[in-house]
Amino acid sequence: MSSTVIELNKVTFGYHADRPVLQELDWVVPAGARVGIVGANATGKSTLLHICMGLRRVQSGDVVVYGQRRVTERDFREVRARMGLLFQDSDNQLFCPTVLDDVAFGPLHLGATPAAAQTAAREALKTVGLPGYEERITSRLSAGEKKCVALATNLAMQPDTLLLDEPTSFLDEPSRARLLDVLARLSVTLVMVSHDHEFMKALTTTRYCLRDGRLVTDG
Amino acid sequence: MKSVSHDALVVLDPRARILCAAGCCMATALATQPVAVIPALCFPLIVGVIFRFPFRRLSWMAVRLNGIFILMALTTLPFVDGPAWRSVGPLTITSPGAHLMGVMILKGNALVLSCAVFLSTMESASLGHALSRLRVPTAFVQLLMSVIRYIDVLLEEHARIRLAMRARGFCPQFNVLTLRTHAVAVGALFLRSLDRAEQVADAMKCRGHHGTYAATRTLHWRTADSVWIGTALSVIMVMFWLGWSV
Incomplete structure (x- = not known):
């Protein structure tokens, strides 16, 4: 495994040509690191994670993930097989009618047989503390359950890196505590964007603040 | 569409259920005589009784679904142009009007019944998988x-x-x-x-998706599925025969 998971060199990105969100941003995430990013609303925190996953294309600069420069959709397919992204709104991440179909979706599309995908899905659900939820209807889960199932959809693909976008949004205290417990037990490279400082302090060792399109070390 | 199903029809392959429903619906849509629609009404009824379909729930749903439709058919179709059949006060019900009304009410109910019995209790994931396997x-x-x-x-x-x-x-x-x-x-x-x-x-x-549909569940075609498909085909043939012989 490359010693650096993510390396961004002079990355510039904006939704409008005259208003860049990220400006000549440099960032390195070593393998095994647990990194937190804070910042005001609309400063580009989620965008930064989406760029790492190849969901947004940078206007200039280099995106190097797992030691290789990534430009095209094909380049990022390998990245997505190894790197999981937890979306802010779980309803956007859970798009299948039942929990089992949703969690097994990733392994199936990575080439696993239906039986192997089901086994991986059941294991992932057990890891997040939701065994027996396989046949539950996704849209009828609580916010906390949805978040844990969304995490399970990533874990079923056995990622070595997890990007978490506001993992505690919409969660009550017990759900937040359960998520914290699950994430603390995972041995993966972790990058987290959050406004929840306590949650971030409990899980990360390095923290950055995204300000004026650049990352600066935060406390 | 339920996602957690407890229906007895689950023993049939979802593909067989979809084919039975599609066949009955298509034959019903093509029928022009009331007598030809009767087998399409009886077949899902018999299947429903055999597989203990919850008809009580369906009856209320059918009333709601067909209510406005039947009301419109009753108030407009009997009075289309044609030879008189019966008189209700100042209004005259024509033969072609009564015939059209009968055909439409029977067809509407046969379609609802076929879809309800064969498809409504199927797991949504199974429906997707079966459609995919049927090359939809x-x-x-x-x-x-x-x-x-x-x-x-x-x-x-x-x-x-x-x-x-x-x-x-x-x-x-x-x-x-x-x-x-x-x-x-x-x-x-x-x-x-x-x-x-x-x-x-x-x-x-x-999660690795690039345009293909990968299903989690596996489907198994059994002899019973072939038997039910054969029965549905026989019903469809009877419908056509009844339609032609009138």
Whole structure:
């Protein structure tokens, strides 16, 4: 495994040509690191994670993930097989009618047989503390359950890196505590964007603040 | 569409259920004589009785579904041009009108019954998988699965918008302002749906999706499925024979 998971060199990105969100941003995430990013609303925190996953294309600069420069959709397919992204709104991440179909979706599309995908899905659900939820209807889960199932959809693909976008949004205290417990037990490279400082302090060792399109070390 | 099914029809392969429903519906749609529709009504009824279909739930649903349709057929079709058949006060019911009304009511009920018995209790995931295996285009299958998944989310979003409107004093009236407010609400719903669709597409990409439909469940075609398909075909042939022989 490359010693650096993510390396961004002079990355510039904006939704409008005259208003860049990220400006000549440099960032390195070593393998095994647990990194937190804070910042005001609309400063580009989620965008930064989406760029790492190849969901947004940078206007200039280099995106190097797992030691290789990534430009095209094909380049990022390998990245997505190894790197999981937890979306802010779980309803956007859970798009299948039942929990089992949703969690097994990733392994199936990575080439696993239906039986192997089901086994991986059941294991992932057990890891997040939701065994027996396989046949539950996704849209009828609580916010906390949805978040844990969304995490399970990533874990079923056995990622070595997890990007978490506001993992505690919409969660009550017990759900937040359960998520914290699950994430603390995972041995993966972790990058987290959050406004929840306590949650971030409990899980990360390095923290950055995204300000004026650049990352600066935060406390 | 239930996602957790406890129906006895689950012993049949979902593909057989879809083919039975599709065959019966197509033959019903093509029928022009009331007598030809009767087998299409009897077949799902018999299947429903054998597999203990919850007809009590269906009866209320059928009343609601057919209510307006039957009311419209009863009030308009019997009075189309043609030779008189019966008189009700000042109104004359014509023979072709009565015939048309009979055919339409029977066909409507046969279609609802076939779809309800064969499809309504099927797990949504099985339906998607079966359609995919029956070589229905992937885009259509995925669209259907997305509708099943997101219909609740769409309704919740609509409820949130309505609540926000009411919280700011909106009270629907018969005026331009109400129409404009509804247009704004529909527009907001459309834009939010578009935004959500883009994010769902991103989530699918993140989990390795690139255009194909991969199903979690496996399907097993058994002798019983062939028997039921054969029975459905016989029913369809009887329908055509009855239609031609009149």
